[in-house]
Structures are given as C-alpha cells and as structure tokens.
Amino acid sequence: MTDTPRRLLLVNGPNLNLLGVRQPEIYGTETLADVVALVELTAAEHGFEVRAVQSNHEGVLIDAIHEARTECAGIVINPGGLTHTSVVLRDALSSVALPVAEVHISDVNAREEFRRFSYVRDIAAVHVIGEGVAGYGIAVSKLVDVITGHVDD
Ligand code: CA2
Numbered sequence: 001m002t003d004t005p006r007r008l009l010l011v012n013g014p015n016l017n018l019l020g021v022r023q024p025e026i027y028g029t030e031t032l033a034d035v036v037a038l039v040e041l042t043a044a045e046h047g048f049e050v051r052a053v054q055s056n057h058e059g060v061l062i063d064a065i066h067e068a069r070t071e072c073a074g075i076v077i078n079p080g081g082l083t084h085t086s087v088v089l090r091d092a093l094s095s096v097a098l099p100v101a102e103v104h105i106s107d108v109n110a111r112e113e114f115r116r117f118s119y120v121r122d123i124a125a126v127h128v129i130g131e132g133v134a135g136y137g138i139a140v141s142k143l144v145d146v147i148t149g150h151v152d153d
Contacts (some may be wrong), residue, residue, distance in 0.1 A: 004147070006047055008140065009068040009098075010039050011061055012054035013080030013089075019105075019133075027105050030133040038133065039076060042140040048073070058082060062092040069096040074143045076136065078103045083118045090119040099146045101126035101139040 012032060020031035036052045043050045051072065053064040061082075068075055075098050082089050083104070093100055100123060107130030108115040121127065126142040128135040144150070 004073045005071055007049045007051060007072045008039075008043050008143065009064065009072040009075045010036065010050050010052040010136075011064060011075060011077040011079070012052075013061060013078060013082045014056045014058075016078060016080050017054055017056070028132050035133055035136050038137050039140055042137040043144075046141070046144040048140075048144065058086065058088060061089065065089075065092040065096055068098060072098060073147045074099040074101070076101045076103060076139050076143060077120065077124075078105065078136075079120055083108070083120055084114055086119055090123060093120065094123055099126075099143060100124040101128065101143040101146075103135050103139045104129045105132055105135060106130060 012035065017032055019027055019035065020029050032054055039052070040050045053061065055061050065075065075093065077093070077100060079086065079089055100120065102118065102120045102124040109129065125146045126139055128139040128142070131138060
C-alpha cells in the first residue's frame, strides 16, 4: 500500500487564462497567477504542494486529471464553460476516483439559465460558488478536510 501523496491538482479550464484581463465586473481583477499563488499558499498551510494546469484544450485537462490518479490526493477544479457541456471531463474526474472540489468564481446560479447545470456537481465532494477568487482558498481547505477525514465537532 502506498501513502497518499501530499499533492493537489489545480485545474482551470478554457478562458480562465484571461482572469484579471477581461470582464473584471464578473470575474474580478485578480489574475490566474494570483489564483495559483493563493492555492499554493493555502495548500502549504495544510502541508500539501500543488500541481497547476490551465488549458483551453479539453484533452490537455483530461491528461492532467489522469496523471493525478497516482500522483495527487485530490483535485480542485474550475472547469470554466466545460462545466455545462462536458461529459468527457466528468468521465475523466469519475475515472480517477479522487475527491474533487468544484469552484466557480461567479455565482452561476444567478446568471444565465444554462450556467445552472453542472456535469461535475454530483461527483464533487466540495462546492464553492460565487465567492470570487477567494473561493479557491476555501475549496482547498474543505478538500483537505475531505482527504484527511477531518470532521467538525
Ligand atoms: O464563474 C466561474 O468561475 C465560471 O466557471 C467561469 C466560466 C463560465 O463559463 C462558467 O459559467 C462560470 C468562464 C471562464 C472564462 O473566464 C474568463 C475570465 C476573464 C475574462 C473572460 C473569461
């Protein structure tokens, strides 16, 4: 039996490379580099390191998720628009059987109707929606609780 790796995979989907550059009224002014730094800092507080991937190509994200199967203890993911469209991404997340935290910067339930449905929702153990970029930090802490079996009393 191998030990659980103390590493998290951070996945950001299509267009999230534009964070802080376009549409600040929806997504704020912090950049993808700020997101990665926040996730690394929060994870380090819990003794975890982070592997970060952002891609505009679904297959790149899926390859990273497959690699996480043996190399990471859990996945923090903002799938971007793929949230609402991608069975393929959902299948990849299901297949690796790691705990998943789904993050959305904006409140997807208060926007267009098509953003209310998520292919990831029912397979994720943690959901953080509409908390801005800070939501990634919240997601890391909650995911670590799931990984380590922490229970609030
Ligand atoms: O609120 C979120 O985090 C979303 O996952 C962001 C996706 C959107 O399709 C989801 O419905 C909700 C869009 C990501 C695009 O990000 C941009 C960031 C800055 C400028 C333009 C796009």
